[in-house]
Amino acid sequence: MGISFELLALQFATGLALGSIFVLVGLGLSLIFGMLHVVNFAHGSFFLVGAYVGVYLYSLTGNFWLSLVGVPIWVGIIGMVVERVLIRPLYGRHIDYTLILTFGLSWIMLETIRIMFGFEGIPFRPPAELRGAVDIGVGFMPRYRLFLIVLTLVIILALWLFLEKTSYGLIIRAGARDPEILGVLGFNIRRIWLLVFGMGTAMAGIAGYLAGPIQEVRPEMGIPVLAQAFVVTVVGGMGSLVGSVVAGFLVGVVVAMTAIFVPHMAQVSMFVVMAVVLLLRPQGLFGRKGALG
Amino acid sequence: MKHIEKKQSKISRRKLLASGAGAAALTALPMPWVARATADTGPIKVGFPTPLTGLFATEARDQVRAAELAVMEFNEAGGLDGRPVELLVRDDKLDPGEGATRALELIENDNVHFIVGVLSAAVQLAVNNITRERGVIYVSISQSDKISEASDHSRFTFREAVNPTMQTGALVRHAIPRYGTRVAALVSDYAYGHENLAALQKWAEPVGMELLADIRHPFGAADYSPFFPQIQALRPDILYLCNFGGDLVNSIKQARDFGVMDQMKVIVPTLLYTSRVAGGAEDFEGVVGCTPYYWQLEETVESAKRFNDMFKAEYDGRYPSDYGAMGYSGVRVLLDCVREAGTTDTDTVIEALRAHRYDNYKGPQYFRDCDHQSVQSVVVVESKVEEAHPADVFNIIDVEAPNEDHLRSCEELGHA
Numbered sequence: 001m002g003i004s005f006e007l008l009a010l011q012f013a014t015g016l017a018l019g020s021i022f023v024l025v026g027l028g029l030s031l032i033f034g035m036l037h038v039v040n041f042a043h044g045s046f047f048l049v050g051a052y053v054g055v056y057l058y059s060l061t062g063n064f065w066l067s068l069v070g071v072p073i074w075v076g077i078i079g080m081v082v083e084r085v086l087i088r089p090l091y092g093r094h095i096d097y098t099l100i101l102t103f104g105l106s107w108i109m110l111e112t113i114r115i116m117f118g119f120e121g122i123p124f125r126p127p128a129e130l131r132g133a134v135d136i137g138v139g140f141m142p143r144y145r146l147f148l149i150v151l152t153l154v155i156i157l158a159l160w161l162f163l164e165k166t167s168y169g170l171i172i173r174a175g176a177r178d179p180e181i182l183g184v185l186g187f188n189i190r191r192i193w194l195l196v197f198g199m200g201t202a203m204a205g206i207a208g209y210l211a212g213p214i215q216e217v218r219p220e221m222g223i224p225v226l227a228q229a230f231v232v233t234v235v236g237g238m239g240s241l242v243g244s245v246v247a248g249f250l251v252g253v254v255v256a257m258t259a260i261f262v263p264h265m266a267q268v269s270m271f272v273v274m275a276v277v278l279l280l281r282p283q284g285l286f287g288r289k290g291a292l293g
Numbered sequence: 294m295k296h297i298e299k300k301q302s303k304i305s306r307r308k309l310l311a312s313g314a315g316a317a318a319l320t321a322l323p324m325p326w327v328a329r330a331t332a333d334t335g336p337i338k339v340g341f342p343t344p345l346t347g348l349f350a351t352e353a354r355d356q357v358r359a360a361e362l363a364v365m366e367f368n369e370a371g372g373l374d375g376r377p378v379e380l381l382v383r384d385d386k387l388d389p390g391e392g393a394t395r396a397l398e399l400i401e402n403d404n405v406h407f408i409v410g411v412l413s414a415a416v417q418l419a420v421n422n423i424t425r426e427r428g429v430i431y432v433s434i435s436q437s438d439k440i441s442e443a444s445d446h447s448r449f450t451f452r453e454a455v456n457p458t459m460q461t462g463a464l465v466r467h468a469i470p471r472y473g474t475r476v477a478a479l480v481s482d483y484a485y486g487h488e489n490l491a492a493l494q495k496w497a498e499p500v501g502m503e504l505l506a507d508i509r510h511p512f513g514a515a516d517y518s519p520f521f522p523q524i525q526a527l528r529p530d531i532l533y534l535c536n537f538g539g540d541l542v543n544s545i546k547q548a549r550d551f552g553v554m555d556q557m558k559v560i561v562p563t564l565l566y567t568s569r570v571a572g573g574a575e576d577f578e579g580v581v582g583c584t585p586y587y588w589q590l591e592e593t594v595e596s597a598k599r600f601n602d603m604f605k606a607e608y609d610g611r612y613p614s615d616y617g618a619m620g621y622s623g624v625r626v627l628l629d630c631v632r633e634a635g636t637t638d639t640d641t642v643i644e645a646l647r648a649h650r651y652d653n654y655k656g657p658q659y660f661r662d663c664d665h666q667s668v669q670s671v672v673v674v675e676s677k678v679e680e681a682h683p684a685d686v687f688n689i690i691d692v693e694a695p696n697e698d699h700l701r702s703c704e705e706l707g708h709a
Contacts, residue, residue, distance in 0.1 A: 010522045018516050119350045121542060123573030126550070133552040139522060142550035214550070215515050216542035216571055220348060224515055259519030264482045266519055267511035 003260060009138035011256045017145035019252020020152035021211050025225055026232030026244035027159065028203030034239030035176045035196045038087060039095060041102040043204050043229050045109035048222030050075045050205025051212045052113055055124050064127035068209065075205025076198040083197035088190065106226070114219045121218035130213075144213060151210070155203070156245055163241075172196060204229075231270050235277045237287020246285060336379040337372070337637055339364070339624060340399035340408040342420060347387035348513070349412050349538050351567045355617030356412065356434065357382050358608055363624035366603070373631055380624070381405060387412070389419035396423040406637045409623045411435045412616065414484045418445060425449050430639055430646075434616070434623040436460075436563070438488045441664040441700075443707030449639070451646055451665040453623040457485070458701050460583040461492035461535075461562045463671040463693040468581060469500040472558040473530025476502055479520055479544065481536035482509040489535045489562050495701075505529050510536070510544075517544040521551040532559045541565065542572040549576045566614040569676055569686045577676035577686075584672050586618040586655050587687050600654040612684035622653045626667075629653075657695060663703035668695045 025047060032040045040046075053074045057067040086105065090097045125131070126144040133140035163169035172192055175182050179189045208222065215221055232251055236243025251270045258269035277284060341360055343353040361380055368377045381403055385392035392411060399405045400423065407430045411417040414437035421440060424431035425447035433452045439445055440452060469476075478493060480486040490507055497504055505527045508520055524532060532553060536544060541561065548554060564582025591598035600621060604613040613621070630645035631637060650659050658669040674687035693699065 004526070007522055007526050011519065014518045014522060018518055021516075119354065120567065121351075121539065121571030123571060123576070125546075125573065125575060131550075133550070139525075140552050142518075142547075142552075144550055145518065211515075214518075214543070214547060216539050216546070218539055218571070220539070221515070224513065255516075256519040260523055263520060264509035264511060267514055 006138040007260070008257075010136075010141065011260055012253060013136060013138075013141055013149075014145070015253035015256030016249055017141075017148050017252070018256055019249035020148045021207050022228055022232050022251050023152055023245050023248030024155065024203055024207035024210070025229040026236065026248045027156070027241060028200040028207070029229045030233045030236065030239055030241055030244040031203070032197055032200035033233065034241065035172060036087075036193050037095060038098045038102070038197070040200065041099055041226065042082075042106040042109060043102075043201075044222035044224075044226030045106040046075055046079060046201040046204035046222075047208035047211070047225045048113060048219065049078060049109060050208030051124075051217050051221060052117055052122075052208075053205065054209030054212055055122055055217050058124070068206070071209040072202035072206045075208075076202035079201025079205075080194050080198040082201070083194050087197065088193075091193075106222075110219055110222070117219070119219065121216040124212045124217045126213040148210060155206070159241070168195075228270065231274045234284055235274050237284030239288070240284065240286040243284055243286030334376065336377050337631065338379050338381055338403060338405040338407075339627070340381045340383065340396065340403065340405040341410040341620075341624075342383045342385040342392055342395045342399070342408070342416070343410045343620075344387035344412050344416070345382070345384040349387060351571075352538070352565070352614065352616040353412055355567070355614045356410065356620030358611075359604065359613055359617040359619075359621035360409065360624045362603060362607055363621050363628060365607075366625070367628045367632070373635070373637070378628060385411060385413075385416050385420075387416065389413075389415045392416035393419040393423050396420045400424075400427050400429055405429070407432070407627055407631075407642075409434065409627055410620070414439065414488070421445060421447070421450055428639060430627070430642060432623045432627050434619040436485065436488075438492065438701070439484065441666050441706050443709075446664055446706075446708070448643060448665075451627075451660055451667070453626060453667050454619050455583075455585040455669060455671060456666065456700075457488040457562065458492045458495065459669075459671050459699055460585075461489050462496045462699050463673060463691075464533075464560055464562055464581075464583045465493065465496045465500050465502060466693070467673045467691050468531060468558065468560045469502050472560075474501055474503050475505055475527075475529045476531045476533050477505045477524045477527050477529040477557075478507040478533040478535065479517070479524065480507060480509050480533075481512050481540055483512045485537060486512075486535050492562075493533060493535075510540075512536075513540060515543060517547045518551065521548060521553055525551070525553065525556060529557050532557050534559055534561050537563060538565065538568060539571075541568045545572055545580060546576045554579060564674060564676070564687075565616070566612075566686065567616075570683065574676070574678050574680060574686070578678050580676045581690070582674060582676075584615045584674055584687075585669070586613075586615045587672050587674055587689060588612045588684065589687065589689050590655055590672065590692075593692075594654075594656050596652045596654050596656070618654055622655075622658075625653045626651055626658075659695075661697060661700065661703075663708040664706055666700060668697055668700065670695055671699075 029043050032038055050071050054067045054071045057070045130144040130147050133142050175189055175192045183189050232247045236247030254269050254273050255266050259266040343356050345353050364378045364380045383395040385395055409432040411420050412435050417433050417435040430449050434454045436454050436456050438456050438458050480490050559580045561582035569577050588601050591601050630642055630649050634641040634645040656670050658667050661668050671693045673691035675690050677688050
């Protein structure tokens, strides 16, 4: 089979779309780790909850866009409740405590979804205006996937503006550097952590909702996501937001390109990327050394 | 079956030498569970391992519903001289190790007389290893070609399910003359996919098919987008899409997004009822596939109507799924033979099963002599858009009648 330039270019674009979901889940995970030093093993379950909350809102409103706004709000609220009630009592203890807590929580969330919505998958499609494919010069690309890339870029930009250009962002960044000094200065660091955890889970939720029209919405959909999110954060560097963005797209493109040449290795290729990065640069592409210490 | 007999005679000989007594070598074999099971007069116990949790939980639950229906039917008819049947359902978690352990526990702790069930091909092989070693009859309701081969077969093994050779064969015989000869295959990279791919290659030549590429995707992949551009570049007439459950739904949805459906016909060797329901009418529109059973068979097959009515009456109007129906037939065929034999004695029931001709839910069936594969019809369906009710998802476009020529021959399987 001849590999044309068009096919490679199209495959590259497909990889970016694939990477968009990776970026969103990776960003949320990294945000939470970078600021709170919580390794959120329930991240895949927040992804799952996002998809189901979205499908539920959609069934009420019949409007894809309204649900798109509603999902991060609802999942963020659920995330904040989790932080306030379950995670907060564990601050100051070893990192394992929250790791085990969130691991258990992820299964409880999965079972809750099963009890509430059943074992069967639920049909969910892109909105009418995003169905079909458009010619992007090198071939036809699904509209929805193009939308996914654009929306991810918008979310990244919004997050960057929020963290870098607002006073809230300044406080959050300061809190990540030195929470004690921030406390001395009179800021309520706990409230900031609450907000950050809510933001991180909201991003996982929105990723789940956006993945809904591509995948089957089913209770197990969050399980592979956790591993993917970890690959992205490890490759990018634990806690580095720039790293998550770069690594998310990178992993997406690597998976897509591998699929052309050795299709059955496509899924494994992301772990190869991770292994290579860990060997050459253990702290990740943009990470600090000793981030887990 | 030669090698099995040889194996057994070897064990007997060893036993003979060890005990030094010539008499009744076979009954002296260390199989206390068999002795207990055949001697008792309590309920007849049927073990039923199936993946209640995991990716195929939906199908597994339907299998249990249908299997319980067969048990109910048997018990209401008076059981075996008053002995009722008890169904012991166990979760195999879709894991061969779990499946083997559950099977072993069922045999050794629960003293089951028979085992029916399992959904995954790999788990089925693991369970079969246990049952043939312990000399317990196992009626498999999982798709696999491997289990028919001489290396895995035993006289205790019966397979009620269809298999990849039958379904892929029926599919290409239907599709190639209608949609074109150029085929690209996208296949799940595990036993089920490999067996179907082998079947595709086997039937390719007789129907004049050209296989342009066989692309394998990882089991459980969430995203199939990386595979579609290259498939589209090949410009095939047909995409042979071989995966199962959630994988099928995801890949069909994404194929639709990429416009694959507008460029080629998508055909699926096992087009599951549950997947189609979960995936929705729009995305599956026009997809053609095979199934062992679709409830609409009731329009032409009397036993299907009877089974559907019974299932719906018991489960609030719910329609039985394809894999569920096999759960019914697997238990039913066994219990019918137990009644015919008038005993739970393994050898007598085996003989009854081998001679049995039946029509439980889909028309005539029987077990082929050499490999105990149930020779049965295969239904070709097309996903429909206009649904009269939520279970109305397919049109039956072809029914391939039972035919031994559509199976691999006994010689091919190594049964001399």
